[in-house]
Amino acid sequence: MISVKDLSKKYNGILAVNIPSLEIQQGESFGLVGNNGAGKTTFFRMILDLIRPSSGEILIKEEVVKGNNNWKKFTGSYLDEGFLIDFLSPDEYFEFIGNLHKLNKAEVEERLSKFEDLFNGEIRGSNKFIRDLSKGNQKKVGIAAAMLIQPEILILDEPFANLDPTTQIRLKNQMKSFKEENNCTLLVSSHDLNHVTEVCERIVVLEKGNVIQDKIRSETTLKELEEYFAV
Amino acid sequence: MISQFIFHKWKETKRSTFWQKNLTINIILGFFIFYFLLNFLVLGIFIDKVLEKMFPDQNPVDVFNGFILYYAMVDLFMRFQLQELPVMTIQPYLHLPIKRSKIINYLLGKSIFNLLNFFPWLIFVPFCIKVLIPQYGEFYALVWLFTLIFLGFANNYLIIYIKRQMTKKLSYVVFLILGIATVTLLDYFEIISLSEVSTIMFNYALTSPIPLLIVLALLSLFYYLNYQFILDHTYLDEIGTKKNKEVGNIAGQQYFDRFGEIGQFILLDIKLILRNKRPRTIAWMTVFFLFYGLIFYPQDIYIEGYYMLLFVGTFITGMFIFNYGQFILGWESNYFDGILTNNIDPNKYFQAKFWLLIPVSCLSFIFSLPYVFFGWKVIAINLAMFLFNIGINVFVVLYFSTYNNKAIELSKGGAMNWQGVGITQFILIIPCLILPMILFLPFDLMDIPYYGLAVIGIIGLISSFFYKFWIGIIAKRFVAEKYKIASGFRQK
Numbered sequence: 078m079i080s081v082k083d084l085s086k087k088y089n090g091i092l093a094v095n096i097p098s099l100e101i102q103q104g105e106s107f108g109l110v111g112n113n114g115a116g117k118t119t120f121f122r123m124i125l126d127l128i129r130p131s132s133g134e135i136l137i138k139e140e141v142v143k144g145n146n147n148w149k150k151f152t153g154s155y156l157d158e159g160f161l162i163d164f165l166s167p168d169e170y171f172e173f174i175g176n177l178h179k180l181n182k183a184e185v186e187e188r189l190s191k192f193e194d195l196f197n198g199e200i201r202g203s204n205k206f207i208r209d210l211s212k213g214n215q216k217k218v219g220i221a222a223a224m225l226i227q228p229e230i231l232i233l234d235e236p237f238a239n240l241d242p243t244t245q246i247r248l249k250n251q252m253k254s255f256k257e258e259n260n261c262t263l264l265v266s267s268h269d270l271n272h273v274t275e276v277c278e279r280i281v282v283l284e285k286g287n288v289i290q291d292k293i294r295s296e297t298t299l300k301e302l303e304e305y306f307a308v
Numbered sequence: 309m310i311s312q313f314i315f316h317k318w319k320e321t322k323r324s325t326f327w328q329k330n331l332t333i334n335i336i337l338g339f340f341i342f343y344f345l346l347n348f349l350v351l352g353i354f355i356d357k358v359l360e361k362m363f364p365d366q367n368p369v370d371v372f373n374g375f376i377l378y379y380a381m382v383d384l385f386m387r388f389q390l391q392e393l394p395v396m397t398i399q400p401y402l403h404l405p406i407k408r409s410k411i412i413n414y415l416l417g418k419s420i421f422n423l424l425n426f427f428p429w430l431i432f433v434p435f436c437i438k439v440l441i442p443q444y445g446e447f448y449a450l451v452w453l454f455t456l457i458f459l460g461f462a463n464n465y466l467i468i469y470i471k472r473q474m475t476k477k478l479s480y481v482v483f484l485i486l487g488i489a490t491v492t493l494l495d496y497f498e499i500i501s502l503s504e505v506s507t508i509m510f511n512y513a514l515t516s517p518i519p520l521l522i523v524l525a526l527l528s529l530f531y532y533l534n535y536q537f538i539l540d541h542t543y544l545d546e547i548g549t550k551k552n553k554e555v556g557n558i559a560g561q562q563y564f565d566r567f568g569e570i571g572q573f574i575l576l577d578i579k580l581i582l583r584n585k586r587p588r589t590i591a592w593m594t595v596f597f598l599f600y601g602l603i604f605y606p607q608d609i610y611i612e613g614y615y616m617l618l619f620v621g622t623f624i625t626g627m628f629i630f631n632y633g634q635f636i637l638g639w640e641s642n643y644f645d646g647i648l649t650n651n652i653d654p655n656k657y658f659q660a661k662f663w664l665l666i667p668v669s670c671l672s673f674i675f676s677l678p679y680v681f682f683g684w685k686v687i688a689i690n691l692a693m694f695l696f697n698i699g700i701n702v703f704v705v706l707y708f709s710t711y712n713n714k715a716i717e718l719s720k721g722g723a724m725n726w727q728g729v730g731i732t733q734f735i736l737i738i739p740c741l742i743l744p745m746i747l748f749l750p751f752d753l754m755d756i757p758y759y760g761l762a763v764i765g766i767i768g769l770i771s772s773f774f775y776k777f778w779i780g781i782i783a784k785r786f787v788a789e790k791y792k793i794a795s796g797f798r799q800k
Binding site: 125126127128129144146149150152154156157158159160161162163164165166169173174176177178204205206226 | 642643646648650654718795797798
């Protein structure tokens with residue numbers, strides 16, 4: 078589904094990301110962990126064609142993402158607030174995103190009904206602008222909008238940060254069931270080792286831009302990761 | 309402690325990305341301000357001569373003093389428009405062992421350092437030295453001067469207080485407007501002559517310190533009100549001056565559904581304009597610029613020529629294209645990553661921008677039709693410039709907008725706001741203004757100016773039919789530049 082070839086990104090001569098080769102299969106759930114500055118967000122941004130790689134390329138469905146619009150039709154993403162149109166109400170935003178993917182109002186409504194648990198009654202029908210929502214609620218809007226288009230690839234950066242424990246658990250369940258229903262490829266980065274090992278079957282550890290570990294989740298994965306980061 | 313605050317503020321300014329990146333802009337801005345102040349200084353030095361010329365049979369001091377209350381009212385109004393509440397990010401200091409009174413005094417003291425408080429000095433001081441000291445002696449001349457200076461400061465704190473209250477209760481604004489309106493009406497119907505009252509009051513300041521004491525008392529009162537207000541509201545949940553506004557519905561929203569994606573983008577831009585302060589100011593400026601012609605058309609030297617009118621016509625019909633169009637991507641800097649990752653075709657995106665700018669330009673032209681009062685020539689020129697704007701200039705502006713990778717904060721006011729302005733904005737405007745003049749020149753030399761206008765208009769009209777072609781070029785550039793633009797927008 079996603080192939081990375083000789084990818085690197087340099088900032089002022091310092092390598093921020095350096096991934097010679099990486100394949101993500103369709104339906105895989107791919108968890109990216111690493112400390113601050115490991116290059117997780119930079120990597121995701123390059124997949125989404127937001128940053129120009131210094132070398133190499135990324136292909137989605139065998140097509141280079143750079144300068145291409147096709148992958149946008151089936152890729153949903155939420156990295157940060159820079160994805161939210163903050164002077165719209167959540168409902169207006171969902172409608173706008175739905176419109177871009179040729180969804181009518183009824184379809185948008187129907188798909189959003191699945192998020193009622195996650196929204197906890199604080200998002201839909203509210204007369205607030207997104208800019209006036211709390212950070213956690215903004216994140217819920219962003220994630221829901223990314224899932225709204227029922228993408229084949231879903232990319233989320235730190236989805237669990239800023240959320241309260243109840244919401245974290247609900248989001249986790251939401252992501253799991255969403256993945257099963259749509260057989261979508263899921264890419265998640267997180268600092269929370271517990272959550273990420275629970276949601277993702279494949280865990281990749283980045284350090285200073287390099288892939289240090291790449292493993293399929295097993296019983297011992299969480300423990301190994303904790304040991305790795307306990308330095 | 310206060311020196312620490314000042315030091316922090318200085319660092320904040322110096323280290324802000326805006327300051328560091330925009331040295332050129334700051335120099336140009338500094339030059340404009342210097343020029344503007346110099347004008348006032350010259351006016352101040354010669355004001356007695358000006359007054360003698362305009363009011364030959366009156367004493368210049370009486371006339372000058374007669375204007376002071378008007379000045380005070382205009383000053384209040386200007387401050388209401390322009391003055392921002394002095395804010396300091398006090399949050400990081402509240403939990404430290406610093407007395408609240410210190411923080412508040414610093415916050416209030418800082419507001420004095422505003423250009424509005426100082427530029428009238430450029431007139432008052434020369435007048436005081438040149439006219440008053442010889443007539444009334446140094447002591448009373450200074451009493452008078454300080455009365456005026458403190459009057460300005462009192463206005464300063466009055467407006468700040470009103471603006472603060474405004475965030476809680478809107479009625480204060482109504483009081484202010486009613487107050488100014490009442491005084492203006494009383495003056496207009498000559499029930500009370502503001503100028504006579506003013507003359508009496510400030511002539512009195514030249515013979516007695518009582519007016520100075522009254523003004524000082526007012527100043528202290530307004531300062532104290534502010535102090536108390538802030539003291540009562542230094543808790544984090546009460547500092548926020550912004551109120552959460554409710555989302556309003558836009559009438560006729562369904563209408564845009566008919567135009568598919570392009571309609572949705574236009575609707576988004578309309579919401580952006582209506583719901584954010586800075587683009588709203590731009591929209592108002594477009595309306596004000598409709599009246600731009602009134603400065604030029606009544607004057608024979610302009611109405612008989614052509615080139616100045618070409619210039620005026622470009623602005624009247626194209627203000628929105630220039631002002632809104634040059635930041636067409638900057639407006640969306642907050643959510644630019646979202647625009648790039650969603651299923652948005654760059655061609656359609658720019659077509660939507662085109663279809664947003666064109667109708668507004670068209671409306672500007674229609675609303676400028678009453679200028680026919682100054683002759684059909686004005687309409688012919690404006691029509692030619694309108695067509696040139698929608699056929700050539702709009703594409704020039706959109707093309708150059710992709711060079712602009714500076715983020716814009718939508719919530720800040722627009723007047724004198726230089727955020728997001730780069731050198732390209734100055735370069736951009738030149739071809740838009742010069743090109744029609746160059747086209748016009750040979751016809752003017754051949755003494756067939758109306759053919760020249762026709763050529764400008766026809767070129768614009770024909771070019772506008774090829775909008776998809778031009779937009780294709782712009783979209784291509786956009787795709788090539790988007791990384792640079794996006795990374796610029798991410799650095800706020």
